[in-house]
Amino acid sequence: MPYIYTLAHQAAATGMPMAGAMAIDHQDLPQAYTHDLQYMWGPSLLVAPVTSDGGGVQKIWLPAGTDWYNFWWDGHHTGSDTEDVLRYANGGNGDRPVTVDVDGKKAGALDLPPTGSWDTWAAASVTADLPKGDSVTVHAILTQSQGANIDSLTVQ
Known part of the structure; x- marks a missing residue:
């Protein structure tokens, strides 16, 4: 208050x-x-x-030069223009591979370790160079049919 x-x-x-x-x-x-x-x-x-019904991805921007803390899942990030942050859950027993594409080209890969359950969320990041321009497409692609649940992908 x-x-x-x-x-x-x-x-x-x-x-x-x-x-x-x-x-x-x-x-x-x-x-x-x-x-x-x-x-x-x-x-x-x-x-x-979140302005859409049924979940989905909410794209946010965290301005550079500031440390940011996520209120809901205890994540810490430094504002940047080049870091992609994934929020995920992996209730399986092994790592789940994910590739990150920027404008259709592979920019990085991650192995998302188990989080203990499908309701327990964690964060992972990969650094990628983002091209200049008004429209840049970033995709996180599960490379196995039974990958982790990806809740959000944030481009900072």
């Missing part, structure tokens, strides 16, 4: 909103405009609501 009270006081004193679009703090970065559903709740919390 003190965080919200502080935000409310600052909003009343300065006129800046408590919840602000990414473009407010990152006007010079194109990602701030393409990730228009996520927003900052004050200076410290990034909110990325």
